[in-house]
Amino acid sequence: MDSRPVSIKDVADRAGVAVGTVSNVLNHPTRVSSSTRERVQTAIDHLGFVRNDAARQLRAGQSRTIGLIVLDVGNPFFSSLARAAEDCAAENGSTVVLGDSGQDVEREARYIDVFEQQRVQGMLISPVGDVGPRVETLRKRGMPVVLVDRVDAQRRCSSVSVDDVAGGYMAVRHLLEAGRRRIVFVGAKAEFQQVADRLAGARQAVEEHDDAVLEVVEADAMTVLAGRDVGGRIAQRPPGELPDGIFCANDLLAIGVMQAVLLIRGLRIPEDLALIGYDDIDFSASAVVPLTSVRKPTELMGRTAVELLLEEIESPSSRRRQVIFDPELVERGSTTAAVHAAG
Template identity: 55%
Template structure:
């Protein structure tokens, strides 16, 4: 017969409550006692019945995280930050990627709801938050990630993407570029539309500067490469002299299409700036200027907000300010300290 929690308590000469604390809140127990209980667990081969504990608590120790694309290094870093912070509270993170698909997102939400997760962290595909409102009304806390939710009942952690778009376009104008293009999509994603809106506001402040919009079906390297091919196919005088991409993956794709062909020089002919400042940005064939987001910090803060929501605290909203990181793709040299 499998060992139970009472067997562990007897072997370690402690109470059942102490064993429970070691399993669920080890910070409340003296280190020597934790060590003694853990030794008993290892000796007896005890494995706790998580299903039974979940039924009693009406909540598991698993946090669900749904992102737009786990293949995007930005979201990978967000997940890493969430996972590290969750581990400090004895929580486990379950991951799902919606692939910018509302049906897929809903399927994940339903699955995690059935598992009675501790809470849900989600970067929503669209603006319809009805399913999330229902989930939270039934007692599962929800935190929106990479989305400001100040006008909703949810806590949220995000970056001011309008400010980020403005930073990008202002930088391009400051280095003398006048025919700008924005590459990104779908515009139904709040992050894309906010970054475009910020760029449009900046351009409106500069006389003689234009902003063309090239829509893409997704935020990927391949979509960026296709946009870059379309630009390269134009006559030189019909091309923009600067491109702002909605994320770094798009920018890397555009860079590949322009530079590898040998027809267009970056930044001489076209200056290029991305968004997110993923690790690949600095190691690109032409180091990429980008708008930096504190991705790991976003994941950490999201879990902290979720714990606060689980304790019935009022919704909180954290909005980080983005940072311009200048590299060779706009100026020909890297000028940001530490790069």
């Protein structure tokens, strides 16, 4: 049995027409008579022909595909952002192909290579480290790029991000207003600009209170399991060395910390320990103790990133824009009772 894909020539032979006629039926149907179109369509249906759209796009030098590279597709923040990007792209006749760098620089570079080889329309990248030099190279080759969840300070390309310094300040100020003074910041890999910015904002808030201290605890990753490990270590401290407030660089870390301090030490949240996360993923509201979090406009970020990319594709000489959204504090049970008590 012949297992090779059905070709356009097979369709032409079956319909008794030229290959060019089949091509016109597929791409310019108005150029072909209705009877011939019907004959070609009957052959397509009978043979089960599927057009090779990727090959067609390569020949035409055009694509309707956008490459999106995120840090961790397992993080609901990025999966929600990707869904919004897909929806916006679909509304504009494009599709999104997703790559998960796993917070690995080499893996990120491989995805960039693959997307460039596939001649995607453009790329949306939530970078692991400094991708500036690579972005410059891509743009010189005519590949539009938009950074996601990261500002391009040098304005080499457009970007969509949140003011994470303000978000970090907002989170820790909230803990300070609850009367907390021994605060721990939990984050991973300070080279992530988002983590560094949230820590910078946290430090600004603490500096406004002479009696407050901020301790930085590094997690192995930005995951629930990593948060559980950090929370376990904190929970095992002597009573006099326990913090009374914890700010985690994302909600996954915060949920892990919450699980550990509740199960291992039996601490009460927020009475003994006020806890706040970042991103406001869907799981936050349904945690054992509903988690206070700093919200980022995830869907708006995904849609805006695609819109900026399509804007550059349409007008390559258009001005690069840095869109920075404001974060929003969402108070829930992991801090709210403590704030009310302090008030």
